[in-house]
Amino acid sequence: MIQKDLRATIVLELLFPLTLFIFGAYHGVLQVFYRAGLIQETSFLGIGYYKGLTAHGVINAIVLTTFFAVAFGHAVVSQQLGPSVSAAAAKAGAALMVVGTLVAAGPIFAGKADVLYTFYAPMKAHPLFYIGVVLLVVGSWVSFWGWIPGYLRWRKDHPREKTPLGAVGIFSTFIIWQMCTLPVAYELLVQLIPWSLGLTAGVNVVLSRLLFWFFGHPLVYFWLLPAYVMYYVIMPRLAGGKLYSDFYGRFVFLAFIVLSTPLGLHHQFAEPAISSGYKALHTALTFLVAVPSLLTAFTLAASLEHGARQNGGKGLFAWWAKLPHFDKERWLFPYLFLGLVIFILGGITGIVNASYSMNAVIHNTSWLPAHFHLTVAGPVFLAILGMSLYLSVGVLGKKIVAPRVAVSIPYVWTIGVFTFSAGLFYGGLKGVPRRTNLGMSYLDELSDAYRPDWRIGEYIGAVGGSIMGLAVLLFFYVLVRSLASARSEQQADSFALPESEAYHNEDVGAVRNFRPWIVAGVIAILISYIPPLIQVLGAKYPLVSE
Amino acid sequence: MAINSAVPNVEKKVLLASLMFAAAMLGLIAYAAIRLGISVPTCITNVKPFEEGELIRVAPGRYEAHVVAKTWSFKPNRIKVERGSVVDFYVTSKDIVHGFMIDRTNVNLMAIPGAVNYAQARFDKAGKHQILCHEFCKSGHDNMMGWIEVTP
Numbered sequence: 001m002i003q004k005d006l007r008a009t010i011v012l013e014l015l016f017p018l019t020l021f022i023f024g025a026y027h028g029v030l031q032v033f034y035r036a037g038l039i040q041e042t043s044f045l046g047i048g049y050y051k052g053l054t055a056h057g058v059i060n061a062i063v064l065t066t067f068f069a070v071a072f073g074h075a076v077v078s079q080q081l082g083p084s085v086s087a088a089a090a091k092a093g094a095a096l097m098v099v100g101t102l103v104a105a106g107p108i109f110a111g112k113a114d115v116l117y118t119f120y121a122p123m124k125a126h127p128l129f130y131i132g133v134v135l136l137v138v139g140s141w142v143s144f145w146g147w148i149p150g151y152l153r154w155r156k157d158h159p160r161e162k163t164p165l166g167a168v169g170i171f172s173t174f175i176i177w178q179m180c181t182l183p184v185a186y187e188l189l190v191q192l193i194p195w196s197l198g199l200t201a202g203v204n205v206v207l208s209r210l211l212f213w214f215f216g217h218p219l220v221y222f223w224l225l226p227a228y229v230m231y232y233v234i235m236p237r238l239a240g241g242k243l244y245s246d247f248y249g250r251f252v253f254l255a256f257i258v259l260s261t262p263l264g265l266h267h268q269f270a271e272p273a274i275s276s277g278y279k280a281l282h283t284a285l286t287f288l289v290a291v292p293s294l295l296t297a298f299t300l301a302a303s304l305e306h307g308a309r310q311n312g313g314k315g316l317f318a319w320w321a322k323l324p325h326f327d328k329e330r331w332l333f334p335y336l337f338l339g340l341v342i343f344i345l346g347g348i349t350g351i352v353n354a355s356y357s358m359n360a361v362i363h364n365t366s367w368l369p370a371h372f373h374l375t376v377a378g379p380v381f382l383a384i385l386g387m388s389l390y391l392s393v394g395v396l397g398k399k400i401v402a403p404r405v406a407v408s409i410p411y412v413w414t415i416g417v418f419t420f421s422a423g424l425f426y427g428g429l430k431g432v433p434r435r436t437n438l439g440m441s442y443l444d445e446l447s448d449a450y451r452p453d454w455r456i457g458e459y460i461g462a463v464g465g466s467i468m469g470l471a472v473l474l475f476f477y478v479l480v481r482s483l484a485s486a487r488s489e490q491q492a493d494s495f496a497l498p499e500s501e502a503y504h505n506e507d508v509g510a511v512r513n514f515r516p517w518i519v520a521g522v523i524a525i526l527i528s529y530i531p532p533l534i535q536v537l538g539a540k541y542p543l544v545s546e
Numbered sequence: 547m548a549i550n551s552a553v554p555n556v557e558k559k560v561l562l563a564s565l566m567f568a569a570a571m572l573g574l575i576a577y578a579a580i581r582l583g584i585s586v587p588t589c590i591t592n593v594k595p596f597e598e599g600e601l602i603r604v605a606p607g608r609y610e611a612h613v614v615a616k617t618w619s620f621k622p623n624r625i626k627v628e629r630g631s632v633v634d635f636y637v638t639s640k641d642i643v644h645g646f647m648i649d650r651t652n653v654n655l656m657a658i659p660g661a662v663n664y665a666q667a668r669f670d671k672a673g674k675h676q677i678l679c680h681e682f683c684k685s686g687h688d689n690m691m692g693w694i695e696v697t698p
Contacts, residue, residue: 042685050682116682120643122659123684205643205659245557269586271656272637272663276588283575287568294564356575357584360652360665364645364680431649433680440688449676449691506553535589541660546642 001496003078005087007395009094013071014388016098017064018479020105024059025472027052032420032465035366035436036458037443049437050114057117058108061376063101065223066136068384069177070097070143072226073170075391076233077147079497080164084150089142096139104132116435118212119192121203122546127196130188137181144174162507165249166499169229172253173222175518176260179525180218187211195545202543206273206536213264214529221260223376225253227383230336231300236500238333239323241307246502248299250511252292257514258521259289262528269359273539278532279356285528286354293347300340306503328403334410335386339379342414346374349425364435366457367428370421377417377468382410385475390497393482397492401481405474413471420464427457587655590662593636601625609633615644615657615690617683623692629672631696637663645680648694656681672698 002010027047033039034049042048070093078085107113107126115123119130151171155163187208194200232249236242243249265282268274305319313319323337324330349371352358362368393400400406424432432438432454441449443458510516578584599614599621611633614621627633637646639657646655648667655663669675679690 048685050685050687053682114684120681122642206661209658245554247553248557268656270654270663272587272658272661273589276586279586279588280579284572287572290568290571291561291564294567295560298560298564351571355571356586357578359586360584360654363654364647364656431647431676431678433645433647433678435682435687436680437688441691442688449689451676504554504557508553539589539591539661544641544659 001079001083001493002075002395003083003085003087004493006074006078006085006090007492009087009090010071010074010395011392013067013074013094013097014392017059017067017101018388020059020101021064021472022476024056024064025469027056028060029465029469031056032458032462035438035443036462037439037455038462040439040444042437042440048111048114050116051108051111053435054114054116055105055108058104060381061223062117062133063136064384065376065380066140067097068388069173069222069226070094070140072229072387072391073143073147073174075395075497076166076170076229077150080167080499081147081150081154084147084154086146086149089146093139093141093143093146096142097136098139100132100135100137100139102132103135104129106132118216120212121192121195121205121208122544124196124546127193130193130196134185134188134193137185140174141178141181144178147171147174162246162250162512164499165243165246165502166229166233166497168250169225169232169253171514172257173225173229175257175514175521176218176225177222179518179521180215180222180261183211184215200543202545204536204541205544206271206539206541209268209271210264210274210529210532210536213267214261215264216267217264218260220372220375221256223380225256226387227336227339227379228252228296230383230387231296231340233500234498235300235333235336236303236307237498238330238336239304239307240311241303241305241309241500242503243500244299244302244306245504245506247504247506247508247511248295250508252296252299254511254514254517255292256289257517258524259285259292261521262524263289263354265528265532266354266356266359269356270363273536273541274532275535278528278535281528283354283356285524287351290347290351297340297344303500303503304337326407328407331400331403331406332386332390334407335382338410338414339382342374342378342382342417345418345421346371346378349374362428364433365428366424366432366434366461369434370424370428373417373424374421382413385409385413389475389479389482392479394495395492396483397488397490397495398482398485399488399491400478401485402478406478409471409474409478412474413468416464416467416469416471418464420461420468423457423460423462423464425457426460427454430454430457432457584652587663587665590636590664593662593664595638595660595662596636597640601627607631611635613637613646613657614640615646615679616640617642617644618679618686618690620646620677620679620690620692623677625677625692625694626697627669627694628697630668630670632666632668634666635664637665642683643681644683644690645678647678647680649676649678651675654680669694669696672696 313322677692
């Protein structure tokens, strides 16, 4: 059961960012029209392209994902470890996150923070933008800290038992988050906020970028791992089977603690000031982090096969048809399953990005948004949509209205995001830049920069983006109607997340405790980041201001 | 199924296969970097940050381009070289972060204030290449560009 005194917090943490997401999605759709040259303006209905792009990135990639990870974490931890979560910490965390988001939203919508969510100095934003981001992150820390005493108690009371897998996944997610947000907290508190307040003359730009990308890649695992928790814990049950390997589940989550951070330089291949040898080291570590995802592909495919065979599936591949793809009773299944299908392409294109020399072809082109819309807007976003609907409706004791529409949403989204990405991949290989209002120059027939060969990719992107917008409309239709349905106290009390049993229930000592993995992670970070840090600090770059 | 301390063989094999896949990909990159000489920008310490952009003809068919990026232009922004030329590009920024990408080449760099970036390109075909700023640098970003003309 999900802890009763967390219900209100969970619902707030799901619905508050989804409300903001209406704008995030709106400007996502607008961007594809700007980029296709169908809107040839610097702004539309009073919102500038780059202001909208900043809000789209901050809301969708930072606010929605952080709130969701915390809300889902509350549900999983309190269900699997008993009523162990500090409700006071949960409320304090939620309050900090809401206040932080509102404080940051002010300057964004006032046009005083057009710095994108990567806040690349020395582009300067209003101090409140940075302060709001800090509060949001600290709020997520406080929520996490509220789980720790209950976990330690649970371990003490259950000395012979393995920690439930979902809790292992959620704790791994937040251990990574805690480690990777410390350098970016330094960047914000020591570099950006004092400079933005006018207390310092400028910023060591090279250092700030190193600190940002220390955070920037583990951030994607912070997005992804809650979805992994759903894949390992919930999906096999929905498929009618068991998790193929409990050991792999644990090993994968713990391996991410070690491997998700010491590889940020693969975002900085095109930069000066860092030796190519260090970049090569981070490339090697990036390939290692593909291993847990490959293991996941195996385990989940095996779990799905097990489920399908329980449902009467036969043959080498024919069993795929026996999964609940269109079952309106198990409408959550396609949100998870299709996310995995999308992630196959997202993962492969990620390996391309990490491939050192290949980066020169696609760095900062539209290939990149095409890639990460197949990860963060693929498995991550579909898991967030599906679980937000499942969890908010569940803890409120409501019921899903229009379950067939709920089933259709992930299919519409998948068609949209594949189309969108196809167009942007094609454009990226042709050199179309990302983060650029193309209609003002490259896709303006009257400009001497006009590139007719870029048109087709952006048109395909616009079609895909529109289909994605349609999926979002369908989602809010189901969400709003379901939340407005009649409430049943009894249903709310009996609501729980589905949990899978293990088919291979191994007990391996190495994956029993977090501590050795955290120590290994810290060592990996020190080995991979101390040399480039010494190089950057030793070069004494000037403080720069815009 | 009861708890079993042994990890089944199939799982060990999958782990091994995954590690081999990662090693194979890495091997290909090492091959490209070491044998084919395709690498990424490194830390340049032998070039002083320059203030002015210029194209220097070092020898026939050999050029050094000192490119300064500044909102919202490159200097020089029209570079003319003859077919077959090899150009060393040194790129820096005078204000905020910019990008420096030359269409249909492997030159794809970040221009960072205070630091100098480097890439080399060889132009074997006559024609025009667009230079683009591919990093968001505020309102005029979408019009920050230049051209390289390769004469026959």
